[in-house]
Amino acid sequence: MPSSLFTDDQEALRSMVRDFVDREVAPYVEEWERAGLIEPKLQAKAGGLGLLGFAVPEQYGGSGTDDYRFRCVIMEELARVGAAAVNVAFGGFDDLVGPYLTDLGTEEQRQRWLPGLCAGELRTAIAMTEPETGSDLRGIRTTAVREGGGWVLNGSKTFITSGAQADVVVTFARTGEGEFSLFLLEKGMPGFTQGRRLDKLGQRGEDVSELFFDDVRLPHDSLLGTEGAGFRYLMERLPKERLFIAYYGLAAAEAALDWTIAYTRQRRAFGRPVADFQATRFTLAELSTEIDVTRAYLERCVLAVNSGTLTAVDAAKAKWWATELQNRVIDRCLQLHGGYGYMREYPIARAYADARVSTVYGGTTEIMKEIVGRDLVRP
Numbered sequence: 186m187p188s189s190l191f192t193d194d195q196e197a198l199r200s201m202v203r204d205f206v207d208r209e210v211a212p213y214v215e216e217w218e219r220a221g222l223i224e225p226k227l228q229a230k231a232g233g234l235g236l237l238g239f240a241v242p243e244q245y246g247g248s249g250t251d252d253y254r255f256r257c258v259i260m261e262e263l264a265r266v267g268a269a270a271v272n273v274a275f276g277g278f279d280d281l282v283g284p285y286l287t288d289l290g291t292e293e294q295r296q297r298w299l300p301g302l303c304a305g306e307l308r309t310a311i312a313m314t315e316p317e318t319g320s321d322l323r324g325i326r327t328t329a330v331r332e333g334g335g336w337v338l339n340g341s342k343t344f345i346t347s348g349a350q351a352d353v354v355v356t357f358a359r360t361g362e363g364e365f366s367l368f369l370l371e372k373g374m375p376g377f378t379q380g381r382r383l384d385k386l387g388q389r390g391e392d393v394s395e396l397f398f399d400d401v402r403l404p405h406d407s408l409l410g411t412e413g414a415g416f417r418y419l420m421e422r423l424p425k426e427r428l429f430i431a432y433y434g435l436a437a438a439e440a441a442l443d444w445t446i447a448y449t450r451q452r453r454a455f456g457r458p459v460a461d462f463q464a465t466r467f468t469l470a471e472l473s474t475e476i477d478v479t480r481a482y483l484e485r486c487v488l489a490v491n492s493g494t495l496t497a498v499d500a501a502k503a504k505w506w507a508t509e510l511q512n513r514v515i516d517r518c519l520q521l522h523g524g525y526g527y528m529r530e531y532p533i534a535r536a537y538a539d540a541r542v543s544t545v546y547g548g549t550t551e552i553m554k555e556i557v558g559r560d561l562v563r564p
Contacts (some may be wrong), residue, residue, distance in 0.1 A: 191483045195254045202262045205234060211266040217390035219397065221382060223274055225350075232305025237278055241287055245295050246303035253425075253490045256280065257432055264436035265443075267532040269539035272392030277347050278302055280429035282309040284422050285355050285367065289410035294369065298353055310351035312342040312370075312396055313351050313419070321417065322357065322365075327398060329358040329359075329368060336360075336408070338368065338376075338401040344546070348394030349379050355400075357415055365415035368407045376401040387538030423548070424500035428486055430547045431503040434511035435476070435483050435539070441536055442472050445518040448531075465521060472514050479510050496559045505553035508543035515540050 191199075209230055217223045231237055239255050241247025248255075256279060263272040286299055301307035318324040327340025338358060352372050360366040370377055380395035412417055432486070447468060449460035461464050486503045489495035519526035519533050526533050544550045 195258050201257045210268050214268050219404050223390045228305035238303030241303055245299035253487050260433045261436045262442045267536050270388040273391045276429050281311050282355050304469050307352040308347050308349040308350045310345050312345050312352045312354050312356045314344045318344050327358045329360050335405050336403040338398045340398050342396040343393050345396055348396050349382050349392045364413040366412050367409040367415045369409050424497050425428040427500040427504035427547050431507035434543050438511045438514040441515045441518040445521050500543045501553040501556040505550040511540050
């Protein structure tokens with residue numbers, strides 16, 4: 186079913202993004218996966234075309250538009266070629282860190298970081314998860330203690346996307362009993378170690394790393410936003426992060442279905458195309474219907490983000506449903522590829538590995554259901 190979500194402006198962007206992806210991304214995805222690193226210059230090429238920092242005001246190098254449909258176009262085009270790691274690299278700024286700097290940063294912080302990030306000349310990360318704390322953010326152990334005119338940071342983080350490459354890291358730390366704050370850490374600060382790249386199952390082109398803080402002395406202007414408001418800031422911005430994960434999940438499912446339809450039309454078994462078997466057509470019909478129904482809900486969520494009305498509950502519904510759909514669709518599509526589906530030369534194999542984390546990061550499916558369930562039964 187054709188989507189009515191996009192305007193002429195977004196479709197015009199799609200044409201440019203598709204050309205960029207076909208030229209600068211698709212030919213190199215497997216090479217980056219093997220190397221465990223996306224070509225660093227890609228970010229700058231994307232920034233030069235205005236594909237980063239859509240919601241960042243123009244005076245800081247962004248496009249100054251908070252219409253999330255532009256981001257959706259980019260996700261669809263990256264999913265089309267199976268570039269999940271590149272999607273995470275781009276979205277790590279636009280949908281995760283960018284809103285914190287744009288909304289909470291001082292003028293000096295914005296001027297210092299946003300232009301370089303929008304241009305793709307700098308990299309950023311957000312550090313929440315710890316070795317013993319995943320979705321339970323209130324259980325973090327990293328602390329920031331006041332000393333003199335600044336802070337002393339101690340602790341560690343893990344599973345931090347772009348952690349090894351980041352020039353600036355938004356870091357979540359405990360600053361008192363039941364109080365949490367956000368800080369900006371810069372690469373090269375004494376005591377701040379950007380650790381090893383972790384060996385992941387999928388999305389291997391984008392690094393996920395450990396971070397260590399050993400008496401890192403932070404100046405007073407490293408505080409992002411108001412002291413003690415860190416947990417509230419995260420809760421306010423997590424719905425957009427979860428929609429980012431959900432929408433790419435939908436786009437990846439749509440791409441997998443397209444690849445599979447094309448494959449079953451040309452692949453022959455028992456003297457005829459695999460698509461001629463009723464069992465194949467029934468499976469494709471089921472997957473297409475599930476995708477269309479999911480798209481209707483996610484498009485509603487995208488419009489809610491644009492109007493500022495997307496709730497944490499609706500984002501949780503979108504996140505768990507779309508990512509479970511992504512895994513289910515890709516699994517069944519791989520089955521229709523037969524033995525070739527298990528070979529990495531086919532994009533469905535890489536998509537299978539890339540998809541698995543989507544029900545885990547950004548809040549597990551179980552946590553998303555808990556958010557929805559609590560809302561349903563609360564007095």
